[in-house]
Amino acid sequence: MGRAEERRARQRGGRRAAPGGRRSSQEGGRGGIRRLFTWKKIVGTFFSLCLLGMGAFIVLYMMIDIPEGNADATRQSNVYKYSDGSIMARTGEVNREVVDLAQIPRPVQRAFVAAENKTFYSDAGVDLKGTARGLLNTVSGKGAQGGSTITQQYVKNYYLTQEQTVSRKLKELVISLKLDREKSKDYILAGYINTSYYGRGAHGVQAAAQAYYRVDAEDLTVEQGAYLAALLQAPSQYDWAVASETGKKLVKNRWNYVLDNMVEEGWLERSERSGMEFPVPKEPKGDPGMAGQTGYLVNEANNALKKQLVADGSAEDAKQADALVDAGGWTITLNIDKKKQAALEKAVKDQLTGKLDPKEREVDADVQAGAVSVDPKTGAVVAMYGGVDYLKHYFNNATRDDYQPASTFKPVILAAAVEEGAETQDGRPITAGTVYDGTSERPVVDGGRKVGFAPENEDDGNYGDITVQTAMNKSVNSVFAQMGVDVGMERVMETAGKLGMDVEGLPAVPAQTLGSMGASPLEMAGVYATLDNHGRKTTPAIVKSAEHRSRTVTLPDAVGEQAISREAADTVTSVLTGVVDDGTARRAVRDNPLRDGQQVAGKTGTSDNNKSAWFVGFTPDLVTAVGLFGEDDEPPHKQVEMYGAGGEPRVNGGGFPAQIWAAYTFGVTEGTSTFDLETKQGAAVEPSSEPSVSQTPTEEPSTEESATEEPSQSPTTEAPSQSPTTQAPTQSPTTQTPTQSPTTQPPTAGDPEEPGDPGQERQGLGE
Incomplete structure (x- = not known):
C-alpha cells in the first residue's frame, strides 16, 4: 500500500494490515477501550450520578425531621467493678445548668466561635468538605475525620449520638441544614455552649466556669473563655490539673490560636490581646463518690477505654471518645484485685504517710507517693496507688511521667x-x-x-x-x-x-x-x-x-x-x-x-x-x-x-x-x-x-x-x-582482677541507698 492510500485508510478509520494479513490485536484492543470510554459517556455517567445523589439527598431531606433533644434522656450511669465483679463505683449524674446566651459575655461567645468555626455566622451550618471526608473515612474504616461546624457538633451532641456510622453522619448533615434554616445563630451557639462537655464532669459553660474558675459564666473574662473554648478539643488531655507537659503546651498553643483568631476576625483589639496572660485554672473539686483511691482508678480506666475507642476506630478523635464514655451506659470491669488494692493502700500508710508530719517538718507536706502493681504473666494492673486522696490531690502519681526514674x-x-x-x-x-x-x-x-x-x-x-x-x-x-x-x-x-x-x-x-x-x-x-x-x-x-449496650470493645492482649x-x-x-x-x-x-x-x-x-x-x-x-x-x-x-x-x-x-x-x-x-x-x-x-x-x-x-x-x-x-x-565464699574466686586495685574502698556503710547526709546538689549525684 502506497503512502497516499495508507493516509486515506487512516482517515477512514482503517488500519494498515499487520504482516501476514492479520490485524494487530493490541491496536484492536485500544480501539475497543476508546469506544467504551468516550468523553461523552464519562461526562454522561458523572452527571447521572450527580442527579441520583441529588435526588437521594432531596428524599433524605424530606424524610428526616429535627428530632427532640435526647442528650439528657439517653444519659446513663457508668458502672465500675473490681476484677471479682464487686462494685467499685457508679457515675452518671449530669452536672449542667443551662444559661441564656445573653448571660454570657459577648467576647466569650466569640471565643467559642473563633476556636471551632470562624465562618459560623455566615455559613449554612455544614462543612461539606469535612463531612465528605468523614463519610469516606467511615466507609474505608479509617475513623478520623476533619473538624465540623458548630452547628454539626451541636446536632451530634444534642439530637443524635456519637456513633460513627454513615447513616448518623447523613442525618447530622440534613438536621444541621434544617436547623440552620429554622433557628437563629444565637440559638445554635447557646445550645452548643450549654451541651458541650468540658471535663471535670462539667456539661455546659456554667458548670465549666465553676469547675475551672469558681465563677459564674456571666463573670468569665476573655482569657478564661478562650481556655474553656480551647478545652473542648480534648477535655481530658487539656485539663491543666492533670495535663502532661506536652498537654500543657498544646492547650496553651490552642489558647493562643483562639485569641489570635479573635483579633483576625476583628472581635478583639490587638493591643488588648498583647497584654493577656494564660489564666491557670483553679484546683479541681472532686466528686465525693470518688474519694480515696477510687477517683484515680476510675479516671485511669476511663482514659484506657478512650484510647482504645480511638485506636479501634470507634471514635474519630479524643474529643469524641470523651463524649462516648461520658454518655454513660458502660460496665467497666477493672483488673484491680480488691485485696491487693487494700494491701497496697495499707502499706503506703504504714510505711510512709503515717510517718509524715507536716506540722513538725514542712517538707513532709511535699512528699507524694505513687505505685503500680502488675501481674507479669497477664499484664493486669492488680493494684494502684495514685495519691493520698483523689479529692485532695487530683493528679495521679501512679501515671505521672514528669519525674526522673x-x-x-x-x-x-x-x-x-x-x-x-x-x-x-x-x-x-x-x-x-x-x-x-x-x-x-x-x-x-x-x-x-x-x-x-x-x-x-x-x-x-x-x-x-x-x-x-x-x-x-x-x-x-x-x-x-x-x-x-x-x-x-x-x-x-x-x-x-x-x-x-x-x-x-x-x-x-x-x-x-x-x-x-x-x-x-x-x-x-x-x-x-x-x-x-x-x-x-x-x-x-x-x-x-x-461492655456497652450499643457497642462492643475488644481489648488488645496485654502480653x-x-x-x-x-x-x-x-x-x-x-x-x-x-x-x-x-x-x-x-x-x-x-x-x-x-x-x-x-x-x-x-x-x-x-x-x-x-x-x-x-x-x-x-x-x-x-x-x-x-x-x-x-x-x-x-x-x-x-x-x-x-x-x-x-x-x-x-x-x-x-x-x-x-x-x-x-x-x-x-x-x-x-x-x-x-x-x-x-x-x-x-x-x-x-x-x-x-x-x-x-x-x-x-x-x-x-x-x-x-x-x-x-x-x-x-x-x-x-x-x-x-x-x-x-555466707562467706567457701574458696577463693577462680577469676582474676586487674593489676590496679580500687582507688578507694567503698563507703563503710556499704549501701549508698541507706539514709545518710545529703550530698551536694550536682547533676548525677542521684543514685
Whole structure:
C-alpha cells in the first residue's frame, strides 16, 4: 500500500494490515477501550450520578425531621467493678445548668466561635468538605475525620449520638441544614455552649466556669473563655490539673490560636490581646463518690477505654471518645484485685504517710507517693496507688511521667548490652563479670576520645575496678555511663522503647544513662514486667473488660511478642537479685522478716537533688513500682527536694519506697517461688568466666576483698535457696582482677541507698 492510500485508510478509520494479513490485536484492543470510554459517556455517567445523589439527598431531606433533644434522656450511669465483679463505683449524674446566651459575655461567645468555626455566622451550618471526608473515612474504616461546624457538633451532641456510622453522619448533615434554616445563630451557639462537655464532669459553660474558675459564666473574662473554648478539643488531655507537659503546651498553643483568631476576625483589639496572660485554672473539686483511691482508678480506666475507642476506630478523635464514655451506659470491669488494692493502700500508710508530719517538718507536706502493681504473666494492673486522696490531690502519681526514674533505668542499659552482644572499648564482651572503673567523675570515653560527660557517683564514692554485678548492686553511675557509650546510646534508647518506655523524641546522649528522662510508675512497672516475663512485651492493662449496650470493645492482649531475648531478660533478672541480696535494697527487702525465703529482684533509684526516689522490684509472680516525688504543696506545685522528709536526712529508693514495696509484696505473697532463669551468668553469683577488663589481669584478690566486692557462690541457672551474700565464699574466686586495685574502698556503710547526709546538689549525684 502506497503512502497516499495508507493516509486515506487512516482517515477512514482503517488500519494498515499487520504482516501476514492479520490485524494487530493490541491496536484492536485500544480501539475497543476508546469506544467504551468516550468523553461523552464519562461526562454522561458523572452527571447521572450527580442527579441520583441529588435526588437521594432531596428524599433524605424530606424524610428526616429535627428530632427532640435526647442528650439528657439517653444519659446513663457508668458502672465500675473490681476484677471479682464487686462494685467499685457508679457515675452518671449530669452536672449542667443551662444559661441564656445573653448571660454570657459577648467576647466569650466569640471565643467559642473563633476556636471551632470562624465562618459560623455566615455559613449554612455544614462543612461539606469535612463531612465528605468523614463519610469516606467511615466507609474505608479509617475513623478520623476533619473538624465540623458548630452547628454539626451541636446536632451530634444534642439530637443524635456519637456513633460513627454513615447513616448518623447523613442525618447530622440534613438536621444541621434544617436547623440552620429554622433557628437563629444565637440559638445554635447557646445550645452548643450549654451541651458541650468540658471535663471535670462539667456539661455546659456554667458548670465549666465553676469547675475551672469558681465563677459564674456571666463573670468569665476573655482569657478564661478562650481556655474553656480551647478545652473542648480534648477535655481530658487539656485539663491543666492533670495535663502532661506536652498537654500543657498544646492547650496553651490552642489558647493562643483562639485569641489570635479573635483579633483576625476583628472581635478583639490587638493591643488588648498583647497584654493577656494564660489564666491557670483553679484546683479541681472532686466528686465525693470518688474519694480515696477510687477517683484515680476510675479516671485511669476511663482514659484506657478512650484510647482504645480511638485506636479501634470507634471514635474519630479524643474529643469524641470523651463524649462516648461520658454518655454513660458502660460496665467497666477493672483488673484491680480488691485485696491487693487494700494491701497496697495499707502499706503506703504504714510505711510512709503515717510517718509524715507536716506540722513538725514542712517538707513532709511535699512528699507524694505513687505505685503500680502488675501481674507479669497477664499484664493486669492488680493494684494502684495514685495519691493520698483523689479529692485532695487530683493528679495521679501512679501515671505521672514528669519525674526522673534515676537508677531504675540502669537495668535497661545492661539489657541492651546483653541483647546486642556489646563489647567494651577494647573488644571484650559485656557480662555480669566485666570489670569497669567505678571511680567517681571518671570521664566517659568513646574510641579513646572523651565525650564530655563525667558523672559523679552518689556521695562522690569511688569504687575503683569493680564488676558489672557489683556496680549494679551499689548503683555506680560512672560504670553505667561508660557502658551506655560502649553499647551505643542509640541501641540503649531503642531497647528502652522495646521494653515499654516512651522514648520518642528523646536524644540518645550519655546523660540518659542516669535516668534523666521522665517516667511514671506505670511505665516502669511495664518495663520490669517485660523483664520478669522473660523478655515478652508486657503492657500494664487496668481494664479487664468494657461492655456497652450499643457497642462492643475488644481489648488488645496485654502480653505481646518477644521484645528482647530471654537470655537478655533473664540475665538482667539474675543480676537484679544481687541488688536485693547484696546491694542498695538489702536493709528493707533482704532482711525483712516477712520475706520467708521468697526470691526477689529489683532496683533502687534516687534522682538528682533528691526530687524523686524509687524502688521497682519483682518476684516471679508480681511486679510493683513505687515512686516518691517531691512536689510543692502550694500551686503551681513545682518539683522540690525531699531532704529531711520523714525525719531522714535524704529520701532514698532503699528507704521508704523499698519499705512500702516489701510490706505490700510480702503481705500478699502466698508461699515462696524462685525465678526460672535461662542465663549463662547465674543468679547474681560469681561469674564462671574471667572478668573482662581493659588491662591484663595478673593478680588474684584476697578472700576478704571478694567477700565484700564479689558475690559468693558459683554460677547456676537456678536461684539460690538463700541469699548469696549471707555466707562467706567457701574458696577463693577462680577469676582474676586487674593489676590496679580500687582507688578507694567503698563507703563503710556499704549501701549508698541507706539514709545518710545529703550530698551536694550536682547533676548525677542521684543514685
